[in-house]
Amino acid sequence: MFTIADIVGNGELLLPLCVGCLLADRLVRDRQVKVAELFETMDVSLRMRLWGKYVGTLIATCVPLFLVLSIFMGYIYAASQSLLVIPLFVLAFLVIAVPGLLFVAAFSLACPMVMPVPLYQFLFAGYWLWGNLFLKQQVLPTLSRTILTPSGSVIANGFFSTNTEILGTTPVSASIASMIVLVSVAAMVMIALERFLKWQQFH
Numbered sequence: 001m002f003t004i005a006d007i008v009g010n011g012e013l014l015l016p017l018c019v020g021c022l023l024a025d026r027l028v029r030d031r032q033v034k035v036a037e038l039f040e041t042m043d044v045s046l047r048m049r050l051w052g053k054y055v056g057t058l059i060a061t062c063v064p065l066f067l068v069l070s071i072f073m074g075y076i077y078a079a080s081q082s083l084l085v086i087p088l089f090v091l092a093f094l095v096i097a098v099p100g101l102l103f104v105a106a107f108s109l110a111c112p113m114v115m116p117v118p119l120y121q122f123l124f125a126g127y128w129l130w131g132n133l134f135l136k137q138q139v140l141p142t143l144s145r146t147i148l149t150p151s152g153s154v155i156a157n158g159f160f161s162t163n164t165e166i167l168g169t170t171p172v173s174a175s176i177a178s179m180i181v182l183v184s185v186a187a188m189v190m191i192a193l194e195r196f197l198k199w200q201q202f203h
Helices: 002-011 015-023 026-032 035-040 046-080 085-113 117-132 153-160 172-201
Strands: none
Touching: 002 046, 002 085, 002 153, 015 046, 015 085, 015 117, 026 035, 026 046, 026 085, 046 085, 046 172, 085 117, 085 153, 085 172, 153 172
């Protein structure tokens, strides 16, 4: 389990960066190609359309990235000859990767609505480097060792004891708190985005 969690955790250091940059133009592009106006004429609420866009684009973006990680799962299966590798890999992905991906996807849909997409992608890449990859250094203030990091390093360290040489030992309670905070912030961002889009419809 440690090996699987370590692979997923290491992949999560770059996976959300790809997801964030790929999702940044989803809502903006709907307006550019005039599809948003078409959706507004349908008998579907803005909330359903927005959450459908959120879940659908996140899954569609994650599928090829998940398949890349599955190559490593196949390697571990070939070495261990145990079918337990598959459910353990899925469990590790859900626990370590999904909370951070939900967090990143919410901001990547919301922020480009108030700033140009290239600017958001540039700022997001800088944020990801500063807030998630500076695990070893302790000079600059960073979020990389806190429960607010969406890279999953704190979650993986608490549940599966990965990266102990860098992070030490994280209490399980901190890992649970990190999962709750990331998912809660993602939900709040989506609710704020929904209200912003409703306001935009009437102005």
